[in-house]
Amino acid sequence: MKKLWMFAAIALAVLTFTTGSVFAEDTLSKIQKRGVLRIGTDPGYMPFELINRKGEVIGFDIDMAKMMAKAMKVKLEIVSTAWDGIIPALVTDKFDIIMGGMTVTQERNLSMNFSTPYILIGQSILLKKELAGKVKSYKDLNDPQYTVAGKIGTTGEIATKKLIDKAKYISFDTEQEGVMEVINGKIDAFIYDLPFNSIAANQKGQGKLVHLDQPFTKEPLAWGIRRSDPDFLNWLNNFMSQLKYDGKYDEIYNKWFKEDAWLKEIQ
Template sequence: MKRIFRTLTVLVVAAVVAAPLASAGTLDEILDRGSLRVGLEPGYMPFEMTNQKGEIIGFDVDIAKRMAKAMGVKLEIVSTAWDGIIPALLTKKFDIIMSGMTLTQERNLRINFADPYIVVGQTILLRKELAGKVKSYKDLNDPKYKVVSKLGTTGEQAVKRMIPKAEYISFETEQEGVMEVVNGKADAFVYDSPYCAVANAQKGEGKLVFLDKPFTYEPLAWGVRKGDYDFVNWLNNFLRQIKNDGTYDRIYRKWFKSDAWLKELQK
């Protein structure tokens, strides 16, 4: 009996000792490595883009810098093509997606999300000749109109779901889609409101009409691997902290209330 008891005791102790190792997640890996690896695609103004010096800058980048500082580690940006960003996360190419990703139910089947950090919606950049003729996305729902967006995005999904009768063409980048409308080869570009606002300011003067009322609800959130609840818990607490201590507001004003950063992109 004593031998059985001793055996059980050893097994229990072994299980307790092994438990922390078994539950080690991304947070532990980040702290052990000494760096936070963030995956993003630098093409979504003003969230992430490349300046004249080749540096990746933007709203998400500044938040990531603050996040790494809160962890006491270095920040490592991993530039990743949008269509492969979730697979890259799942194969541990980086720790977290911070790339203006909309939290959708479809994506949530593959990865976990922290609480949304900003809410946007789809808007329209319209060919100037259609001013007054097209007043909302509903007016574009006609085979005579050519509508464009970016491949694999919620902009593309919104067009297919809500403007199904229009001719749709997808592009690899946002810039290609906008220029298709600027050059008169398409009638409308559908994309997230912050990007369309910046693109209109950059390239749309006298060439585009900005229908700025969002027609979808899209919460943007940080994505992590499924089951990593300790990381999600930390991220939610981090977000709550920066939204209440003024950090988030300062970063938001820099990228959404000012256009001074546009000079860094001009060539």
């Protein structure tokens, strides 16, 4: 009997050491107890998350976050975070989930888990107007005579360094910097996600730049959470399925990708 109790005590100690607690509380339980869902995002990625004239964060992801919080019966807290530090902030529990138009990559998946992707996008090119007709694809840009740019820490940066590696590359902290540098003729091209580039080209670039709108990568976007949290992951995937079954996903998608009424909130 003593040996049995000793074995049980050792097993308990090992479990406590490896998990931090015998009954470690999962994220979903913490959210319900706290009464607040905390999402991490980097406002500025139209139309997924952006700041309107009132200083409010709005967007495709934000509308889904509001519905998510409503389904959980909790309040929503938006934690604005710089993109290059958003994964460390998630890992250190600054918020519960990344909802920021994040592309699923194997490298990111090493330090976090992803939900089922909710949209498929790709990289496109905002091109200096003087190069119209001369540069027709990313392959034409792959030349030392050109200077191309992306946003630091993004898959656009990864794709550029991999597929346009012969061109001179520089990075910016924000998407807006990249767009304006193309418009001002300081760089030849800005590589970024198609949805953002389409809006930027229509909003700021008409007659000032060219949008090569045929994406040259395929990138699934998903929500990111901390590892070892199967209950939260299961809830998120079921939540997304329900949104699509109910038609709510299509409503939100059409609002941000097929309609442009929201542009009045930022102009």
